[in-house]
Structure formats: structure tokens, C-alpha cells
Amino acid sequence: MYMNTSNWKLAQEKSKILRSEILKWVYKHMRDFPWRRTNDPYVVLVTEKLLQQTDYGHVKKVWYKFFEKFPTVNALAQAKEEEIAEILRPLGLWRQRAKQLNAIAGTLVAKFGGQIPCSYKELLSLPGVGDYIARATLVFACEIPTYLIDVNTKKIVQRFIFYPTQVTEKEVAKVLEIATPKSPRECKLFNWGMIDFSALVCTKKPKCDICPLRENCAYYSYTIIG
Ligand code: SF4
Structure with missing residues (x-):
């Protein structure tokens, strides 16, 4: 100590x-990244998940396509894992990522009415969301320092x-x-x-x-x- x-x-x-x-x-x-120009909680949360252990440049390559195809929590929750995986292929671990994103969206719909909760504890309760992603969502989307x-x-x-x-x-x-x-x-x-x-x-x-x-x-x- x-x-x-x-x-x-x-x-x-x-x-x-x-x-x-x-x-x-x-x-x-x-630096300028497209995800820094929005405070949409869905976009912020999913982007943080995409950025996890991934180079910013790689995420930028799939980012527009991803949110064009899945613009809302509901769209992501209803998507097939293979559809999500196909877009995430350039990032590596695409099947695992697709499964996790699908699970997050499913939980948001089932437990939070499709909204992103602005609460550390509730964010942490989402599958695959740890301390960093929960806090980043609070800062970049919920305006909670x-x-x-x-x-x-x-x-x-x-x-x-x-x-x-x-x-x-x-x-x-x-x-x-x-x-x-x-x-x-x-x-x-x-x-x-x-x-x-x-x-x-x-x-x-x-x-x-x-x-x-x-x-x-x-x-x-x-x-x-x-
Ligand atoms: S170690 Fe990092 S913080 Fe310290 S002077 Fe060098 S660049 Fe700056």
C-alpha cells in the first residue's frame, strides 16, 4: 500500500x-470519432462494447454499417446472431460479440422496456457489461460524471x-x-x-x-x- x-x-x-x-x-x-458526436445511450453503450479490447480504427470500419442495420435496441434484440456477426466479422471474435450484443439488447427489452438505464448498478446487471462500460455509458450518454x-x-x-x-x-x-x-x-x-x-x-x-x-x-x- x-x-x-x-x-x-x-x-x-x-x-x-x-x-x-x-x-x-x-x-x-x-481525436474525432463518429461515436463522440452522439449521446444516444443505445449507441454509446453498444459502441463501448465494440471498443472493448479493439482498435478504434477497426471499430470505425463497421460502426456506420452496424447502426444503419440496427438503429435501435429493438432492432438489435430482434436480429439473428448470424446477421450481427456478419457485420462484426472485421473485428474478430465476431460470433462471441454478436451473442453478447444480442443478449444485452434482449435484456434491455425484457427488463428495461428497451431503454438504457442510467444507473451504475442496473448497467452492471446487463450481460457482458463490466465496470468500464457501465461508467463510460454514465459519462458519455447519461451526463453523470x-x-x-x-x-x-x-x-x-x-x-x-x-x-x-x-x-x-x-x-x-x-x-x-x-x-x-x-x-x-x-x-x-x-x-x-x-x-x-x-x-x-x-x-x-x-x-x-x-x-x-x-x-x-x-x-x-x-x-x-x-
Ligand atoms: S511518462 Fe507520460 S505523463 Fe510522464 S512526461 Fe512522459 S508522456 Fe508525460
Whole structure:
């Protein structure tokens, strides 16, 4: 466990720096994806499911076709698994994905009248929906601010605040809870910013030379400055 009182105070301060720098950065560098132009809960939920462990570019290839064919929860619930799978073929694991999406839509129709519930607990009750997808749906569709924890946010927090100490997911979540803005709009921007910052700057081999966080970054001071 990393967090004693003084470490926690430092982590809190750095969480606030993270928030303000990511919000500044995202205004200039945010990537444009079609699913970022909608807050339709059905589209957001299904897109998050499609994006699970999948490259954004691959999802973009099937995205328009998918929602043209299945524009509503009911259309997806009534579709045959093979029809869904056929569209998802370029993504890999298409049969498994089709089965899960069909099951999600079926449950939404049976238990929620075809609506997407804006409740963490109810979203989690859907088949194949875990913590990340539930929270992403709350943020991007329901305008309910919350942090998102995944490989991207964990990597940034780990490097920026704690490096070289390895911290637990619970500790990362505590930091993200502070860093994540409380206003729905800024929360959306911050979470998109974290995703894009991880993809463009704090990459596998981090581009610290162009990073606005480097002055305060634990990884940078430990590995680059020494
Ligand atoms: S300075 Fe480097 S390691 Fe630190 S947040 Fe920026 S890109 Fe990531």
C-alpha cells in the first residue's frame, strides 16, 4: 500500500494538476470519432462494447454499417446472431460479440422496456457489461460524471504520480476520483482526453519531450532527469 498521509497529499495535488493539464490539452488535440458526436445511450453503450479490447480504427470500419442495420435496441434484440456477426466479422471474435450484443439488447427489452438505464448498478446487471462500460455509458450518454479506469488511465496515473512504485487499482481509482471533473461536460472531455493522451503522448514508449505534464511527472524525473 503506497498511501501514507504525506504521499496521499502529494497524490491529491498531482491529481488536480493532471485534471487541469489534460483539460487544456484535449481542447487542442482531441481525436474525432463518429461515436463522440452522439449521446444516444443505445449507441454509446453498444459502441463501448465494440471498443472493448479493439482498435478504434477497426471499430470505425463497421460502426456506420452496424447502426444503419440496427438503429435501435429493438432492432438489435430482434436480429439473428448470424446477421450481427456478419457485420462484426472485421473485428474478430465476431460470433462471441454478436451473442453478447444480442443478449444485452434482449435484456434491455425484457427488463428495461428497451431503454438504457442510467444507473451504475442496473448497467452492471446487463450481460457482458463490466465496470468500464457501465461508467463510460454514465459519462458519455447519461451526463453523470465518474472516472473511467482502464489500461490507459492506469498507465498515466501510475507514471505521472507514482512511478516507480506500483500501486493498486483501488489507489488509482482514488486518484482518478479527485482528478475527474464534476461537471458533466468537463468530465466527458477529461475522459476523452485521457484516452487520447494515452494513445498520442503517454504511449507505450512515452513521448515525454512533447508532454505538458513532464515538469511534474514522476516517470520523467526518475527516468529522464535521473
Ligand atoms: S512526461 Fe512522459 S511518462 Fe510522464 S505523463 Fe508525460 S508522456 Fe507520460
